[in-house]
Amino acid sequence: MARAVFPLFILHALTLLGTMVASAEEAFPLLDGDRRAVIVGSSQFLLEAVERCTGVRLRLVAERDYKKQALGYPIYIGDTHKAREVLTKEIASLDAEGYVFLVRPDLAIIYASGAVTDTGTPLLYAEANFARQFLAVDQYFPGELGLVYPRQERITIPCGLHVENPAFEHRHWSGYSGAAGPAWRLRASGGGGRYQFHHSLYKIIDPVKYGDHPDYFPMRLDRRSGRIEDTRYIPTDNFSAYWQPCTSNPAVLDITVKTILGAFAATPGLRSYSLGVNDSGGYCLCPECQKITPEGYTPQSDEAIGYRFYKFYNEVAERVARNRPDARLGFLVYSALSKWYPEKLHPCLMPYLTLSFADCWDAEYKRRIYAHIDRWSRIAPRFGIYEWYHGQGFFIPRIYLREMAEGLRHAHATGAEGFYAEAYANWGLDGPKLWVTEKLLWNPKQDVGKLIDTYCRGLFGEAAEEMRAYFAFLETAWATQKPSNDKRGGYRLLTSLHKKPQFTEVFSPAVCDAAWALLEKSEAAARTEMVRTRIAYFRDSFGATRLASTRLQAGETMRELLEADRAPALEGQEKKQRSVVDWLIVLEAWARFPSLDDYMTTIRDRAPWSFQEFCEDAIKSRGKSPERQTRTSFAAWDTDAPALRPIVDLVTDAVIATDPANAEQFNRQVLTHLSDWGEQAKRNGRFCDHAVGVLRPLCTRVTMDGKRLASAPKIDGTISKEEWGDPQLDGSLYRYPLENTESGDRTRVWVGVSGDKLFAAFHCYQDPDTVLNKVTERDVAPMHERGVIDHGRPFPYLGEVDSVGVSAWENGWVVAIVTSGGGLFDGKSTPKGYIPDWNGAVAAVRKTEDGWAAELSMQISNPDALVGAVKGFNFFRVRNGVRSAWVPGQPQRWALAPNRAGILFFPQQ
Numbered sequence: 001m002a003r004a005v006f007p008l009f010i011l012h013a014l015t016l017l018g019t020m021v022a023s024a025e026e027a028f029p030l031l032d033g034d035r036r037a038v039i040v041g042s043s044q045f046l047l048e049a050v051e052r053c054t055g056v057r058l059r060l061v062a063e064r065d066y067k068k069q070a071l072g073y074p075i076y077i078g079d080t081h082k083a084r085e086v087l088t089k090e091i092a093s094l095d096a097e098g099y100v101f102l103v104r105p106d107l108a109i110i111y112a113s114g115a116v117t118d119t120g121t122p123l124l125y126a127e128a129n130f131a132r133q134f135l136a137v138d139q140y141f142p143g144e145l146g147l148v149y150p151r152q153e154r155i156t157i158p159c160g161l162h163v164e165n166p167a168f169e170h171r172h173w174s175g176y177s178g179a180a181g182p183a184w185r186l187r188a189s190g191g192g193g194r195y196q197f198h199h200s201l202y203k204i205i206d207p208v209k210y211g212d213h214p215d216y217f218p219m220r221l222d223r224r225s226g227r228i229e230d231t232r233y234i235p236t237d238n239f240s241a242y243w244q245p246c247t248s249n250p251a252v253l254d255i256t257v258k259t260i261l262g263a264f265a266a267t268p269g270l271r272s273y274s275l276g277v278n279d280s281g282g283y284c285l286c287p288e289c290q291k292i293t294p295e296g297y298t299p300q301s302d303e304a305i306g307y308r309f310y311k312f313y314n315e316v317a318e319r320v321a322r323n324r325p326d327a328r329l330g331f332l333v334y335s336a337l338s339k340w341y342p343e344k345l346h347p348c349l350m351p352y353l354t355l356s357f358a359d360c361w362d363a364e365y366k367r368r369i370y371a372h373i374d375r376w377s378r379i380a381p382r383f384g385i386y387e388w389y390h391g392q393g394f395f396i397p398r399i400y401l402r403e404m405a406e407g408l409r410h411a412h413a414t415g416a417e418g419f420y421a422e423a424y425a426n427w428g429l430d431g432p433k434l435w436v437t438e439k440l441l442w443n444p445k446q447d448v449g450k451l452i453d454t455y456c457r458g459l460f461g462e463a464a465e466e467m468r469a470y471f472a473f474l475e476t477a478w479a480t481q482k483p484s485n486d487k488r489g490g491y492r493l494l495t496s497l498h499k500k501p502q503f504t505e506v507f508s509p510a511v512c513d514a515a516w517a518l519l520e521k522s523e524a525a526a527r528t529e530m531v532r533t534r535i536a537y538f539r540d541s542f543g544a545t546r547l548a549s550t551r552l553q554a555g556e557t558m559r560e561l562l563e564a565d566r567a568p569a570l571e572g573q574e575k576k577q578r579s580v581v582d583w584l585i586v587l588e589a590w591a592r593f594p595s596l597d598d599y600m601t602t603i604r605d606r607a608p609w610s611f612q613e614f615c616e617d618a619i620k621s622r623g624k625s626p627e628r629q630t631r632t633s634f635a636a637w638d639t640d641a642p643a644l645r646p647i648v649d650l651v652t653d654a655v656i657a658t659d660p661a662n663a664e665q666f667n668r669q670v671l672t673h674l675s676d677w678g679e680q681a682k683r684n685g686r687f688c689d690h691a692v693g694v695l696r697p698l699c700t701r702v703t704m705d706g707k708r709l710a711s712a713p714k715i716d717g718t719i720s721k722e723e724w725g726d727p728q729l730d731g732s733l734y735r736y737p738l739e740n741t742e743s744g745d746r747t748r749v750w751v752g753v754s755g756d757k758l759f760a761a762f763h764c765y766q767d768p769d770t771v772l773n774k775v776t777e778r779d780v781a782p783m784h785e786r787g788v789i790d791h792g793r794p795f796p797y798l799g800e801v802d803s804v805g806v807s808a809w810e811n812g813w814v815v816a817i818v819t820s821g822g823g824l825f826d827g828k829s830t831p832k833g834y835i836p837d838w839n840g841a842v843a844a845v846r847k848t849e850d851g852w853a854a855e856l857s858m859q860i861s862n863p864d865a866l867v868g869a870v871k872g873f874n875f876f877r878v879r880n881g882v883r884s885a886w887v888p889g890q891p892q893r894w895a896l897a898p899n900r901a902g903i904l905f906f907p908q909q
């Protein structure tokens with residue numbers, strides 16, 4: 001039988017629509033006028049793909065019913081007799097997930113095993129890959145927007161033979177599992193995969209099962225004292241981390257071997273088992289373990305710990321192999337285990353090297369990573385790569401596909417068979433990163449540039465060139481970065497954990513503006529609505545990077561100016577004070593962008609898969625009513641303008657100097673002043689409208705009119721109109737830690753004086769079923785050695801609780817906090833923390849139909865001073881740990897700290 005033999009992958013060159021037209025002699029007519037294919041066998045994907053592209057539904061028949069003369073051009077799909085007859089040799093060469101396409105003028109075959117593997121159904125992605133190659137059908141990222149079904153009238157398939165096996169047998173990443181459309185030929189979820197290697201020892205030496213054998217568990221190093229604990233640690237709760245079994249104990253070895261052999265016996269088809277260390281250290285340093293120490297090292301050193309573990313692993317493998325010579329025992333080369341290279345490793349053992357190619361732009365780092373791979377490749381005939389590919393937690397794009405491809409090629413050439421990544425994709429920032437990597441895992445020799453071309457052409461059509469330039473710019477920005485420190489590795493610049501301003505060292509506002517210009521150029525090139533929408537998806541996503549970077553840098557500039565203003569004048573020099581207008585102009589650079597949270601709220605619906613947090617929120621919110629859906633806040637990643645509060649103070653001081661009689665007069669004056677200053681700036685050719693816009697609500701919300709109450713309200717939790725009159729505040733408080741973001745929860749606040757007491761009442765609107773009533777006691781809090789309640793420790797009145805509070809100036813700062821459960825904390829407030837030895841408050845709470853209410857009174861030692869404008873008050877609310885306040889919090893600090901206070905206007909007696 002004549003068969004055209006094409007070299008592997010030559011068909012990649014034919015993926016583009018325009019090149020798919022082939023003459024009748026050398027092409028198979030999937031749909032070409034009257035000549036149509038009939039699907040013989042079964043189709044999980046192609047049938048629908050053809051219909052979505054052409055509107056034509058091809059005929060589908062079982063192989064036994066197929067009659068060639070009657071039915072035209074057959075395309076055999078699946079494990080068919082025809083495939084087995086024609087492709088015997090090719091099928092024999094296939095990996096469990098491999099597949100074959102054969103295309104001739106008279107027939108076509110798509111063969112893959114119908115069996116489900118750890119990754120999915122090979123036939124499904126064989127069909128999907130056929131559709132990608134010959135119909136340009138693809139899913140580039142999750143969601144409808146990432147799906148491409150090009151409209152076409154006729155589809156002919158060029159003849160050829162195509163056999164594909166994965167270069168990396170095990171391909172797997174963590175993160176949103178819906179990311180993997182049918183064509184994504186890897187496992188995308190937590191756990192599993194062809195070879196097991198992840199944290200596992202806590203499951204083998206199960207503390208619940210073996211808790212009465214202390215000698216299976218470790219004597220750990222107490223890091224604070226530097227001494228080894230003299231009792232063994234038997235984990236109770238959270239037992240998957242911070243400990244390892246005592247590997248010198250022969251019983252631990254026996255149990256490990258028995259567990260593994262038991263699993264192989266119980267699970268037909270199981271090929272691998274994990275021996276991975278538990279996370280976060282906690283290695284045993286008992287006297288017996290210490291005896292196993294290589295010459296020249298101390299027993300506590302990482303090298304000795306690694307040495308001990310490899311000895312243990314070898315012993316386990318040797319015994320398992322007696323029964324199961326083909327077993328693979330995966331493990332992580334991680335933590336102390338990456339500090340020692342064993343001389344010999346049992347061939348059943350399969351290490352996964354934890355590393356990241358992200359920083360391979362640094363030649364010295366790259367040399368180290370490659371040397372590590374090379375050295376392990378000589379120790380272990382089979383190994384895997386464990387890459388920190390995030391995604392999540394980064395607020396900048398991290399595209400390093402060329403380094404990734406080179407790294408994968410190198411790893412594969414030296415024997416790597418497994419690949420795992422913590423991917424947690426930011427689809428909107430990282431663009432082609434994951435799509436291209438998935439292709440490289442099947443064949444790392446592919447040209448990355450061509451793959452990115454395919455991605456851009458598929459998604460952006462007429463604007464492909466422009467978008468390609470944008471992604472190339474992002475990759476270059478990463479590759480040419482010049483960081484200020486020599487830290488390297490996968491988690492570097494992770495914003496969510498560390499809020500590292502260093503991310504602007506890669507994406508400075510200027511670099512962001514240049515990238516932005518490329519996005520605008522792409523938009524201008526777009527001609528179709530779909531392409532415009534897709535470009536907007538990436539522009540909206542990158543807008544978050546640009547916003548975060550610009551605000552961060554503007555904030556840093558303000559911090560420096562503030563410090564300069566506060567520093568004493570140099571001798572012999574007079575210090576020039578910045579005016580309010582000067583500050584407004586400085587603030588403008590920060591204020592021209594909205595807060596990160598507000599921005600993310602606007603893009604969440606337009607670009608639902610762009611950030612991993614959105615993906616996770618969507619998964620957690622499935623089937624829940626709108627008010628119970630999860631919404632990750634990005635506030636902690638944002639920057640505050642450090643000068644915001646000082647500028648508010650400048651404005652407040654200027655207005656108080658005009659002697660307003662009450663809050664309303666004060667607020668009118670604020671608006672007049674702000675608009676005058678704005679005009680003044682404009683006359684000098686400067687613009688500060690955004691700054692004025694930010695200040696307006698802040699400056700008109702620092703005053704309230706305090707009432708003189710006719711009589712002292714009864715503190716019983718019932719806020720009656722007769723006692724309290726109308727509330728002075730009805731709306732949303734400002735949410736910590738930001739200066740100018742409202743919490744969104746409605747709160748009503750009343751405040752007044754009577755006799756020698758200050759009274760305050762709160763009505764907190766919320767679903768009554770969500771009110772947290774845990775804390776019911778008075779003044780219970782963990783004290784610090786210094787005699788204060790430490791800000792850094794859990795404080796029950798502000799933790800996972802609903803509460804309200806008042807801070808006031810009363811011979812020093814005092815604070816009273818009332819929980820919805822009736823708990824009360826009243827004490828002094830100092831910059832170092834709270835001291836509970838002030839007991840001037842009385843409080844009562846009550847549940848209402850629409851939330852809960854609190855009343856409280858505070859003893860005042862000098863009530864005669866409460867006349868006219870009095871500074872020194874704040875009101876706040878905590879809802880399930882989320883704090884908000886009347887006068888918003890100082891950047892990075894909690895609003896209860898002294899000096900965050902508003903002004904009450906008290907009428908004359």
Ligand SMILES: [Zn+2]
Pocket residue numbers: 218219245246247248249284285286287288289290
């Ligand atoms: Zn031990």
